[in-house]
Amino acid sequence: MKIAFIVYNIYGVGGTVRTTVHSANMLSELGHEVEIYSVKRTSAVPTFPLLPSVKLIPLFDSRRGKVFHPKSNKIFKLFKRLLLKVPSILIDKSEDLYKQFNLFIDLKLYRALKKIDSDVVISTFPSINLLNIKYVPKKCFKIGQEHSQYDVYSDALQSKIKKEYSKLDILTCLSQEEADRYKEVVEKINVKIIPNAALVNEERSTLENPYIITAGRLTEDKAFDKLVKIFAEVHPEFPEWKLKIFGNGEERKKIITLINNLGMGSHIKLLPPTKELELEMTKASIFALTSKYESFGMVIVESMAAGLPCISYASKGPNLLIENGQNGFIIEQDQEEEYIEKLKKLMQSKDLRMQMVLNSQKTVSTYAYENIKHLWDELIESSFKD
Numbered sequence: 001m002k003i004a005f006i007v008y009n010i011y012g013v014g015g016t017v018r019t020t021v022h023s024a025n026m027l028s029e030l031g032h033e034v035e036i037y038s039v040k041r042t043s044a045v046p047t048f049p050l051l052p053s054v055k056l057i058p059l060f061d062s063r064r065g066k067v068f069h070p071k072s073n074k075i076f077k078l079f080k081r082l083l084l085k086v087p088s089i090l091i092d093k094s095e096d097l098y099k100q101f102n103l104f105i106d107l108k109l110y111r112a113l114k115k116i117d118s119d120v121v122i123s124t125f126p127s128i129n130l131l132n133i134k135y136v137p138k139k140c141f142k143i144g145q146e147h148s149q150y151d152v153y154s155d156a157l158q159s160k161i162k163k164e165y166s167k168l169d170i171l172t173c174l175s176q177e178e179a180d181r182y183k184e185v186v187e188k189i190n191v192k193i194i195p196n197a198a199l200v201n202e203e204r205s206t207l208e209n210p211y212i213i214t215a216g217r218l219t220e221d222k223a224f225d226k227l228v229k230i231f232a233e234v235h236p237e238f239p240e241w242k243l244k245i246f247g248n249g250e251e252r253k254k255i256i257t258l259i260n261n262l263g264m265g266s267h268i269k270l271l272p273p274t275k276e277l278e279l280e281m282t283k284a285s286i287f288a289l290t291s292k293y294e295s296f297g298m299v300i301v302e303s304m305a306a307g308l309p310c311i312s313y314a315s316k317g318p319n320l321l322i323e324n325g326q327n328g329f330i331i332e333q334d335q336e337e338e339y340i341e342k343l344k345k346l347m348q349s350k351d352l353r354m355q356m357v358l359n360s361q362k363t364v365s366t367y368a369y370e371n372i373k374h375l376w377d378e379l380i381e382s383s384f385k386d
Contacts, residue, residue, distance in 0.1 A: 004118035010038040013273035015298040021048040026373040059108040091127040094154035144168045174296040196298040197372035204307030210241040213284035218249030226290040232262040281306035309356035327360035
């Protein structure tokens with residue numbers, strides 16, 4: 001069977017990219033012909049390894065020196081420059097990625113969608129799900145994925161979802177709670193649960209290094225500024241400990257300024273995203289998260305797989321994955337003093353860290369690569385039997 005994924009940038013980093021790579025590899029291993037349409041190309045090769053059998057189809061090469069072909073004539077270059085400056089008309093304005101699109105990319109995407117000849121087309125965020133419904137040929141079996149929460153979307157986007165999502169053959173969600181929410185707001189929708197998958201490596205943390213790790217997009221909703229302040233508060237009592245934050249985003253300058261203002265420059269390192277995050281996790285002893293919301297929290301499963309106890313503010317994803325006091329700590333939003341207290345407990349007790357890691361193995365097993373691969377196999381096969 002021929003299966004196509006449509007993503008924003010398979011060459012980037014982040015939970016959706018990693019999940020798409022895993023899903024594409026799984027389906028290829030199951031014998032399907034898999035291709036990925038990547039709206040943008042930002043590097044020579046994808047950050048996360050794809051099987052050679054997975055075909056990549058980038059639509060717009062945004063690398064330096066690649067935007068304009070050397071042999072393009074002056075009129076085409078002028079026309080392209082104009083289109084690149086016109087805002088997108090296909091992507092909802094409230095989407096995080098809206099500013100990364102423009103009219104030129106719209107045209108490339110529209111033409112690609114109309115020409116897709118795959119048996120199954122899997123789209124990966126709301127605006128692309130809506131375009132899948134509207135422009136992908138009707139003969140294709142259309143699967144939309146939701147990696148976020150319905151309730152965090154704008155009213156305008158929610159209205160579009162309510163009106164159009166029932167036209168998808170299947171919508172996949174990451175949890176039962178979110179699946180139930182979509183069934184509640186969209187009439188006659190066919191929802192399946194396909195959680196994100198984690199690769200479980202043999203190498204695991206010794207839990208001996210005085211090092212806290214976290215990772216994600218540096219955006220307001222991830223609230224890394226809260227974690228910086230919390231770490232600065234506990235650091236005098238644990239001067240040998242360090243915090244490493246891996247990520248990029250619009251909050252980067254703000255966080256750097258905060259780190260410097262708190263005098264934490266030698267103890268908190270803000271680093272770019274890495275394709276070796278799992279390896280970095282094995283060098284740490286605690287994983288910490290302060291997000292305002294997480295629809296799933298793939299990075300939590302990955303940290304557990306690397307042998308780390310987790311501490312997080314409460315939201316849908318962490319609540320699903322962390323059993324408070326057993327395999328980590330869940331703290332209600334804005335309860336900073338409690339977060340500090342529980343973080344200190346983890347920092348001062350290796351025995352507690354070890355016990356929580358042992359308790360997390362059931363969670364890791366649930367989301368292991370091979371188990372999620374089995375769910376994809378069932379989904380594809382059952383869809384065409386029905």
